[in-house]
Amino acid sequence: MGIVIVMPGRDEDAARLRVALQRLDSDLEVWIQPDIPDPGRVVSAVTWKHSPGELGRFPNLRAAISYGAGVEHLLDDPSIPAGVTIARTVDEGLIRDMVEFVVGRVIEHRRGFRGVAADQRTSSWVPRRYPPHWDVLILGAGRLGGAAAEALHHLGHRVTVWSRSGRAPVHVSSIVGREALLEALPGADAVVCLLPLTGATRDLIDASFLARMKPGSLLLNVGRGAHLVESDLLPALDSGRPAVAVLDVFTTEPLPPDHPFWGHPRVVVSPHVASLTDPEGVAGAILANHRRAVAGEPLCDAVDVDRGY
Amino acid sequence: MGIVIVMPGRDEDAARLRVALQRLDSDLEVWIQPDIPDPGRVVSAVTWKHSPGELGRFPNLRAAISYGAGVEHLLDDPSIPAGVTIARTVDEGLIRDMVEFVVGRVIEHRRGFRGVAADQRTSSWVPRRYPPHWDVLILGAGRLGGAAAEALHHLGHRVTVWSRSGRAPVHVSSIVGREALLEALPGADAVVCLLPLTGATRDLIDASFLARMKPGSLLLNVGRGAHLVESDLLPALDSGRPAVAVLDVFTTEPLPPDHPFWGHPRVVVSPHVASLTDPEGVAGAILANHRRAVAGEPLCDAVDVDRGY
Numbered sequence: 001m002g003i004v005i006v007m008p009g010r011d012e013d014a015a016r017l018r019v020a021l022q023r024l025d026s027d028l029e030v031w032i033q034p035d036i037p038d039p040g041r042v043v044s045a046v047t048w049k050h051s052p053g054e055l056g057r058f059p060n061l062r063a064a065i066s067y068g069a070g071v072e073h074l075l076d077d078p079s080i081p082a083g084v085t086i087a088r089t090v091d092e093g094l095i096r097d098m099v100e101f102v103v104g105r106v107i108e109h110r111r112g113f114r115g116v117a118a119d120q121r122t123s124s125w126v127p128r129r130y131p132p133h134w135d136v137l138i139l140g141a142g143r144l145g146g147a148a149a150e151a152l153h154h155l156g157h158r159v160t161v162w163s164r165s166g167r168a169p170v171h172v173s174s175i176v177g178r179e180a181l182l183e184a185l186p187g188a189d190a191v192v193c194l195l196p197l198t199g200a201t202r203d204l205i206d207a208s209f210l211a212r213m214k215p216g217s218l219l220l221n222v223g224r225g226a227h228l229v230e231s232d233l234l235p236a237l238d239s240g241r242p243a244v245a246v247l248d249v250f251t252t253e254p255l256p257p258d259h260p261f262w263g264h265p266r267v268v269v270s271p272h273v274a275s276l277t278d279p280e281g282v283a284g285a286i287l288a289n290h291r292r293a294v295a296g297e298p299l300c301d302a303v304d305v306d307r308g309y
Numbered sequence: 310m311g312i313v314i315v316m317p318g319r320d321e322d323a324a325r326l327r328v329a330l331q332r333l334d335s336d337l338e339v340w341i342q343p344d345i346p347d348p349g350r351v352v353s354a355v356t357w358k359h360s361p362g363e364l365g366r367f368p369n370l371r372a373a374i375s376y377g378a379g380v381e382h383l384l385d386d387p388s389i390p391a392g393v394t395i396a397r398t399v400d401e402g403l404i405r406d407m408v409e410f411v412v413g414r415v416i417e418h419r420r421g422f423r424g425v426a427a428d429q430r431t432s433s434w435v436p437r438r439y440p441p442h443w444d445v446l447i448l449g450a451g452r453l454g455g456a457a458a459e460a461l462h463h464l465g466h467r468v469t470v471w472s473r474s475g476r477a478p479v480h481v482s483s484i485v486g487r488e489a490l491l492e493a494l495p496g497a498d499a500v501v502c503l504l505p506l507t508g509a510t511r512d513l514i515d516a517s518f519l520a521r522m523k524p525g526s527l528l529l530n531v532g533r534g535a536h537l538v539e540s541d542l543l544p545a546l547d548s549g550r551p552a553v554a555v556l557d558v559f560t561t562e563p564l565p566p567d568h569p570f571w572g573h574p575r576v577v578v579s580p581h582v583a584s585l586t587d588p589e590g591v592a593g594a595i596l597a598n599h600r601r602a603v604a605g606e607p608l609c610d611a612v613d614v615d616r617g618y
Contacts, residue, residue: 096464100419101416101420103416104416104417104420107409107416108413110409111410111413111582116579117577119580120571120577125562125563125578128582129585130585132587133405155405155409155412155460254434262429262432268426269425269434271428273436273439276439278441
C-alpha cells in the first residue's frame with residue numbers, strides 16, 4: 001500500500017520527494033517509476049507530465065496526485081480509470097512563490113525598472129513620475145489568483161478578479177462572464193492570467209482580447225501557455241496593446257531557440273519559474289492525501305473532472 | 310496668516326501644492342517664494358532644500374514643514390529661530406510608494422530578473438531555483454521602515470529591523486545597538502537602509518559594515534546618500550559583499566555624469582524616485598499642520614531637534 005512517483009525527466013525532484021516522504025513516515029513504501037516490484041501495492045501516484053497510459057499498470061490505484069497546481073496531464077490521460085480521484089498539490093510555498101513573482105513583475109513594470117536601467121547605460125539621471133496606483137485585473141480567483149489579488153490590494157492597487165465562481169478576497173472586486181471581462185480590459189493597467197487550463201479557458205487571450213487591452217498595459221501570463229494564442233501576441237504588441245508581455249509559460253517548453261519571443265524587445269521570456277514545487281515543501285500534503293486514499297476518505301484539493309479544475 | 314512655499318528648482322510642485330491647498334481652503338493665503346507681499350503674515354513655511362537663512366525674513370514663523378520625510382535641510386539651517394517647530398510630511402502615498410519600491414527591488418534581485426533577462430539575450434532557457442525565503446535586515450523602524458518590514462514579512466520573508474527605539478511591527482524581530490547590527494549583517498540576504506540622516510547614522514555603511522555583509526547579498530539604500538561611504542562601496546562589491554547595490558540616493562544629486570557608479574555592472578543607479586511626494590497627496594496633512602500652528606497647538610510629525618528626526 002504505497003506511493004509511486006511518475007515524473008519523467010525529473011529524477012532529482014523524484015528522489016528528493018521520496019526521501020522527504022520517508023522522513024515523515026519511515027514505514028511508507030515509495031517507489032519511483034519504472035522500479036516497482038509489485039504494481040498491485042500502489043494506491044497513490046504522484047505525477048508530473050507523465051505519458052498517457054503510464055498509470056494503467058496499477059490495478060489498485062485510488063489517487064492520481066499532481067505534483068503541482070496544474071492537472072492537465074492527468075485530465076488529458078483517458079486511461080486513468082473513473083474510480084481514481086485526481087487531486088492537485090497547492091502548498092503554501094507554491095502560493096508564496098507565485099504571489100512574489102506576480103508582485104515583483106507588476107512592480108518592475110509599473111515603476112519602470114527597465115527604463116531606469118536603460119537610463120543608467122547612458123549615465124542619464126531622469127526621475128520619472130508614476131501613477132499613484134494601478135488597476136490590476138486578475139484572471140482566476142483560485143488559491144493562487146486570490147492570494148495575488150490580496151497582495152496587490154495591500155500594496156495599494158485597485159484589483160478586480162475575473163472568475164467563473166464570482167468569489168474574491170475582501171476589498172477586491174469580482175466580475176463574471178465574457179461580457180464583463182471585455183468591459184474590464186480597457187481599464188486594466190495589468191492583466192495577470194492565473195487560470196486553470198480547461199476547454200473554457202484555452203485560447204482565451206486571443207486577438208480580440210488583446211485588442212481590448214489598455215494602450216501601454218502589461219500582460220503577465222503565469223497560467224499555462226495555451227491560455228494565450230501565441231501567434232496573436234506579436235501584432236498586438238506592435239499596436240501597443242499590451243505594451244509589454246511577461247510570459248512564464250508557453251505552449252512548447254522549453255521555448256524553441258528560434259521562437260520570435262526570445263528576441264522581441266517587449267516580450268520577457270521567463271523559463272517557467274514563477275513557482276517551482278519544492279519536494280520537501282509538498283511532501284506533507286502528498287502524504288496526507290495518500291493516507292486519505294488508503295482510508296477511503298475524500299482527497300484534499302480534489303479536481304472536478306467535468307469542470308476541469 | 311498664511312503659508313509660504315520655499316522649494317527652489319521645484320516650480321511645478323510648488324504651483325500644484327498651492328492649487329491643492331487652496332482647493333481645500335479657498336480663504337487660505339499661500340505664497341511661493343520669492344513673491345511674498347507681506348512677510349509678516351507668514352505662519353508656516355513648506356520647504357524642500359531651501360538655502361539656509363531663507364526662512365529668516367518671516368518674523369511670525371511658527372512652523373517649518375518639510376515637503377517630504379527628510380528634514381536635514383531644516384536641521385542644517387542654523388538661522389531658523391528656536392521657537393519654530395520643525396515637522397516632516399509622511400503621507401500614506403509616500404509610505405505606499407516606498408514600500409512598493411523596496412518590495413520590488415528585493416524581489417527583482419531575489420528572483421533573478423536580471424539573470425533571466427541576460428539568459429533571454431542568448432535564447433537560453435535556464436530555470437533556476439531560489440531559496441524559499443530571504444532574511445532581510447531593515448535599518449530604521451520609523452513609519453517607512455516599519456511598513457516595509459511588514460510588507461516583506463507578509464510576502465514570506467524573515468525580517469529584522471535595527472533601530473534606536475527597539476520598536477518593530479508584530480512578527481518582526483527587533484535589534485538595537487552597534488554590536489547587534491554587526492552580528493546581524495552576516496545573516497542578511499538583503500540590507501535596506503531607511504534611516505533618518507543624523508550625526509549617529511551618517512557614514513554608517515562604511516568599509517567595516519560592508520565587510521560584515523553576507524557574500525552574494527543585496528544592499529538597498531533608500532535613506533540618504535550620506536548613510537553610505539560611497540568610496541568604500543566599489544572595493545566591497547569587488548569582494549562580493551554585497552553582490553549588488555541598488556542606490557536611490559547619493560551624496561551629490563543628480564549623480565555626476567563621470568561617477569563610477571553609473572558604469573558599474575553591480576550598481577543599480579536609481580534617480581531618487583523610490584518615493585516622490587505628490588503635491589495633491591500631502592496638501593491635507595500640510596494644511597492640518599498649518600492650522601495647528603495658527604492655533605498654537607503641537608504639530609503632527611514634529612521633529613525632535615536634539616535627536617535629529
